[in-house]
Amino acid sequence: MPRTESKRKSPQDAPSRNKKSLVHKLHHTGLPYAGEGADWERVDSAVLLSLVKLVCDSGAAILLGYSRDGFCYNITILDDGEKHTEWIQSSADPTEQIDGFINQLTQVMLGDGDDAA
Numbered sequence: 001m002p003r004t005e006s007k008r009k010s011p012q013d014a015p016s017r018n019k020k021s022l023v024h025k026l027h028h029t030g031l032p033y034a035g036e037g038a039d040w041e042r043v044d045s046a047v048l049l050s051l052v053k054l055v056c057d058s059g060a061a062i063l064l065g066y067s068r069d070g071f072c073y074n075i076t077i078l079d080d081g082e083k084h085t086e087w088i089q090s091s092a093d094p095t096e097q098i099d100g101f102i103n104q105l106t107q108v109m110l111g112d113g114d115d116a117a
Helices: 022-029 045-057 094-110
Strands: 061-066 072-079 082-089
Touching: 045 061, 045 094, 072 094, 082 094
Parallel strands: none
Antiparallel strands: 061 072, 072 082
16 A cells, blocks of 8 residues: 555644634733733732632632633532632732622621522
């Protein structure tokens, strides 16, 4: 059998799994644009630690991230097969918003925020 050469694709031919949006690229290049993107460095570390500790001490898991466009914070709580995602706009004060979310979680954990079944 004649040997055929395999045609390998160059990295430019392969679709990028980590392709970033134009807005994301603008946010991370420091070029001026309307609005300020989400950045976890803007969140008070003590408040963020309180959130992580509260969730983990309850036996749940927490995931932190950003929206695809980079303008929202994403807080996802995973507990017993259920998932709750909280979105926080970067235009709001993230520390204040997360502190409010901590208060809401605390009320729910104490039983003050039970759903009416």
